Amino acid sequence: MTFANVGTIGAHPGKRDEIVAILTRLNPELMNAGCLLYEVGTNDDAPDTVFVMELWESADAHQASLQLTSVKDAIAEASPLLSGDMGGHQFTVAGSPLTNPPN
Amino acid sequence: MTFANVGTIGAHPGKRDEIVAILTRLNPELMNAGCLLYEVGTNDDAPDTVFVMELWESADAHQASLQLTSVKDAIAEASPLLSGDMGGHQFTVAGSPLTNPPN
Numbered sequence: 710m711t712f713a714n715v716g717t718i719g720a721h722p723g724k725r726d727e728i729v730a731i732l733t734r735l736n737p738e739l740m741n742a743g744c745l746l747y748e749v750g751t752n753d754d755a756p757d758t759v760f761v762m763e764l765w766e767s768a769d770a771h772q773a774s775l776q777l778t779s780v781k782d783a784i785a786e787a788s789p790l791l792s793g794d795m796g797g798h799q800f801t802v803a804g805s806p807l808t809n810p811p812n
Numbered sequence: 813m814t815f816a817n818v819g820t821i822g823a824h825p826g827k828r829d830e831i832v833a834i835l836t837r838l839n840p841e842l843m844n845a846g847c848l849l850y851e852v853g854t855n856d857d858a859p860d861t862v863f864v865m866e867l868w869e870s871a872d873a874h875q876a877s878l879q880l881t882s883v884k885d886a887i888a889e890a891s892p893l894l895s896g897d898m899g900g901h902q903f904t905v906a907g908s909p910l911t912n913p914p915n
Protein backbone atom coordinates (compact mmCIF):
# COMPACT_ATOMS: atom_id res chain seq x y z
CA MET A 710 0.00 0.00 0.00
CA THR A 711 1.23 3.46 -0.83
CA PHE A 712 2.82 5.11 2.18
CA ALA A 713 2.86 8.85 2.79
CA ASN A 714 5.25 10.88 4.89
CA VAL A 715 4.77 14.60 5.45
CA GLY A 716 7.14 16.53 7.61
CA THR A 717 8.52 19.79 8.86
CA ILE A 718 12.25 20.23 9.39
CA GLY A 719 13.46 23.11 11.54
CA ALA A 720 16.46 25.06 10.28
CA HIS A 721 18.92 27.23 12.13
CA PRO A 722 18.17 30.87 11.20
CA GLY A 723 19.29 31.60 7.65
CA LYS A 724 20.02 27.97 6.83
CA ARG A 725 16.66 26.96 5.38
CA ASP A 726 17.62 27.35 1.75
CA GLU A 727 20.82 25.34 2.20
CA ILE A 728 18.69 22.46 3.48
CA VAL A 729 16.34 22.84 0.52
CA ALA A 730 19.34 22.68 -1.84
CA ILE A 731 20.54 19.43 -0.25
CA LEU A 732 17.09 17.81 -0.26
CA THR A 733 16.28 18.73 -3.85
CA ARG A 734 19.56 17.53 -5.33
CA LEU A 735 18.75 14.95 -7.99
CA ASN A 736 19.00 11.50 -6.40
CA PRO A 737 18.62 8.51 -8.73
CA GLU A 738 18.92 6.14 -5.77
CA LEU A 739 15.58 7.38 -4.44
CA MET A 740 13.92 6.68 -7.77
CA ASN A 741 15.08 3.07 -7.57
CA ALA A 742 14.10 2.66 -3.92
CA GLY A 743 10.35 2.93 -4.37
CA CYS A 744 10.01 6.68 -3.93
CA LEU A 745 6.99 7.84 -5.96
CA LEU A 746 6.95 11.53 -5.00
CA TYR A 747 9.25 13.75 -2.95
CA GLU A 748 8.40 17.44 -2.87
CA VAL A 749 10.38 19.94 -0.86
CA GLY A 750 9.23 23.47 -0.17
CA THR A 751 9.06 26.56 1.95
CA ASN A 752 6.58 29.05 3.36
CA ASP A 753 7.85 32.51 4.22
CA ASP A 754 5.38 32.65 7.10
CA ALA A 755 7.64 30.01 8.73
CA PRO A 756 11.05 31.19 7.51
CA ASP A 757 13.08 28.62 9.45
CA THR A 758 11.16 25.56 8.33
CA VAL A 759 11.55 23.21 5.39
CA PHE A 760 8.47 21.22 4.36
CA VAL A 761 8.54 17.79 2.75
CA MET A 762 5.81 15.63 1.25
CA GLU A 763 6.68 12.08 0.19
CA LEU A 764 4.93 9.05 -1.33
CA TRP A 765 6.53 5.60 -1.27
CA GLU A 766 5.55 2.22 -2.64
CA SER A 767 5.41 0.95 0.96
CA ALA A 768 6.39 1.86 4.51
CA ASP A 769 9.21 -0.68 4.17
CA ALA A 770 10.57 1.12 1.09
CA HIS A 771 10.62 4.38 3.02
CA GLN A 772 12.35 2.79 6.00
CA ALA A 773 14.92 1.06 3.80
CA SER A 774 15.72 4.32 2.03
CA LEU A 775 17.14 5.70 5.26
CA GLN A 776 20.00 3.23 4.85
CA LEU A 777 20.93 4.36 1.32
CA THR A 778 24.40 5.87 1.13
CA SER A 779 23.07 8.94 -0.66
CA VAL A 780 20.42 9.49 2.00
CA LYS A 781 22.84 8.98 4.87
CA ASP A 782 25.24 11.41 3.21
CA ALA A 783 22.49 14.00 2.78
CA ILE A 784 21.43 13.65 6.41
CA ALA A 785 25.04 14.07 7.53
CA GLU A 786 25.48 17.11 5.28
CA ALA A 787 22.27 18.75 6.50
CA SER A 788 22.73 17.87 10.16
CA PRO A 789 24.66 21.01 11.22
CA LEU A 790 21.95 23.16 9.60
CA LEU A 791 19.07 21.62 11.58
CA SER A 792 17.54 23.18 14.69
CA GLY A 793 16.24 19.85 15.92
CA ASP A 794 12.59 20.83 15.57
CA MET A 795 10.98 18.06 13.54
CA GLY A 796 7.31 17.36 12.97
CA GLY A 797 5.08 15.40 10.70
CA HIS A 798 2.74 12.55 10.06
CA GLN A 799 2.76 9.25 8.28
CA PHE A 800 -0.25 7.57 6.75
CA THR A 801 -1.38 4.82 4.44
CA VAL A 802 -3.04 6.09 1.28
CA ALA A 803 -6.68 5.05 1.00
CA GLY A 804 -7.36 6.70 -2.33
CA SER A 805 -7.58 9.87 -4.37
CA PRO A 806 -10.48 11.78 -5.93
CA LEU A 807 -8.29 12.13 -9.02
CA THR A 808 -7.60 8.45 -9.54
CA ASN A 809 -10.15 6.51 -7.52
CA PRO A 810 -9.68 3.55 -7.10
CA PRO A 811 -6.36 4.03 -5.31
CA ASN A 812 -3.29 4.19 -7.50
CA MET B 813 4.54 27.81 -8.62
CA THR B 814 3.29 24.47 -7.41
CA PHE B 815 1.42 24.81 -4.14
CA ALA B 816 1.22 22.10 -1.50
CA ASN B 817 -1.39 21.59 1.17
CA VAL B 818 -1.07 18.89 3.83
CA GLY B 819 -3.66 18.49 6.49
CA THR B 820 -5.23 16.51 9.27
CA ILE B 821 -8.99 16.35 9.65
CA GLY B 822 -10.44 15.18 12.94
CA ALA B 823 -13.39 12.80 12.80
CA HIS B 824 -16.05 12.02 15.36
CA PRO B 825 -15.32 8.53 16.76
CA GLY B 826 -16.16 5.86 14.21
CA LYS B 827 -16.72 8.33 11.38
CA ARG B 828 -13.22 8.42 9.89
CA ASP B 829 -13.89 5.98 7.10
CA GLU B 830 -17.06 7.80 6.04
CA ILE B 831 -14.98 10.96 5.59
CA VAL B 832 -12.40 9.00 3.59
CA ALA B 833 -15.18 7.70 1.34
CA ILE B 834 -16.42 11.23 0.66
CA LEU B 835 -12.96 12.64 -0.01
CA THR B 836 -11.86 9.84 -2.32
CA ARG B 837 -14.97 9.88 -4.48
CA LEU B 838 -13.88 10.46 -8.07
CA ASN B 839 -14.17 14.20 -8.80
CA PRO B 840 -13.52 15.31 -12.37
CA GLU B 841 -13.98 18.96 -11.35
CA LEU B 842 -10.81 18.78 -9.28
CA MET B 843 -8.87 17.47 -12.25
CA ASN B 844 -9.93 20.50 -14.26
CA ALA B 845 -9.27 22.98 -11.46
CA GLY B 846 -5.49 22.60 -11.35
CA CYS B 847 -5.28 19.82 -8.81
CA LEU B 848 -2.14 17.78 -9.54
CA LEU B 849 -2.28 15.32 -6.63
CA TYR B 850 -4.80 14.62 -3.88
CA GLU B 851 -4.07 11.68 -1.63
CA VAL B 852 -6.27 10.75 1.31
CA GLY B 853 -5.27 8.29 3.99
CA THR B 854 -5.36 6.99 7.51
CA ASN B 855 -3.08 5.83 10.29
CA ASP B 856 -4.50 3.45 12.88
CA ASP B 857 -2.28 5.08 15.51
CA ALA B 858 -4.59 8.10 15.12
CA PRO B 859 -7.92 6.34 14.54
CA ASP B 860 -10.05 9.49 14.46
CA THR B 861 -7.96 11.42 11.95
CA VAL B 862 -8.04 11.64 8.16
CA PHE B 863 -4.83 12.76 6.44
CA VAL B 864 -4.68 14.62 3.15
CA MET B 865 -1.77 15.60 0.90
CA GLU B 866 -2.45 17.87 -2.07
CA LEU B 867 -0.51 19.52 -4.90
CA TRP B 868 -2.02 22.32 -6.97
CA GLU B 869 -0.83 24.33 -9.95
CA SER B 870 -0.96 27.44 -7.75
CA ALA B 871 -2.26 28.71 -4.43
CA ASP B 872 -4.99 30.50 -6.39
CA ALA B 873 -6.12 27.24 -7.98
CA HIS B 874 -6.41 25.68 -4.52
CA GLN B 875 -8.35 28.65 -3.17
CA ALA B 876 -10.68 28.71 -6.18
CA SER B 877 -11.41 25.00 -5.80
CA LEU B 878 -13.15 25.69 -2.50
CA GLN B 879 -15.89 27.40 -4.49
CA LEU B 880 -16.54 24.43 -6.79
CA THR B 881 -20.00 22.98 -6.35
CA SER B 882 -18.61 19.48 -5.94
CA VAL B 883 -16.22 20.63 -3.22
CA LYS B 884 -18.86 22.63 -1.38
CA ASP B 885 -21.18 19.62 -1.55
CA ALA B 886 -18.45 17.33 -0.18
CA ILE B 887 -17.71 19.73 2.67
CA ALA B 888 -21.41 19.95 3.51
CA GLU B 889 -21.75 16.16 3.40
CA ALA B 890 -18.70 15.61 5.61
CA SER B 891 -19.44 18.42 8.03
CA PRO B 892 -21.54 16.43 10.55
CA LEU B 893 -18.76 13.81 10.70
CA LEU B 894 -16.01 16.27 11.67
CA SER B 895 -14.80 16.84 15.23
CA GLY B 896 -13.50 20.31 14.42
CA ASP B 897 -9.86 19.40 15.00
CA MET B 898 -8.02 20.54 11.89
CA GLY B 899 -4.30 20.88 11.31
CA GLY B 900 -1.82 21.22 8.52
CA HIS B 901 0.62 23.25 6.55
CA GLN B 902 0.84 24.93 3.20
CA PHE B 903 4.02 25.51 1.24
CA THR B 904 5.40 26.45 -2.13
CA VAL B 905 7.29 23.64 -3.82
CA ALA B 906 10.96 24.43 -4.36
CA GLY B 907 11.89 21.17 -6.06
CA SER B 908 12.20 17.43 -5.86
CA PRO B 909 15.15 15.04 -5.78
CA LEU B 910 13.21 12.89 -8.26
CA THR B 911 12.70 15.57 -10.89
CA ASN B 912 15.14 18.38 -10.16
CA PRO B 913 14.71 21.01 -11.56
CA PRO B 914 11.20 21.52 -10.11
CA ASN B 915 8.33 20.01 -12.02
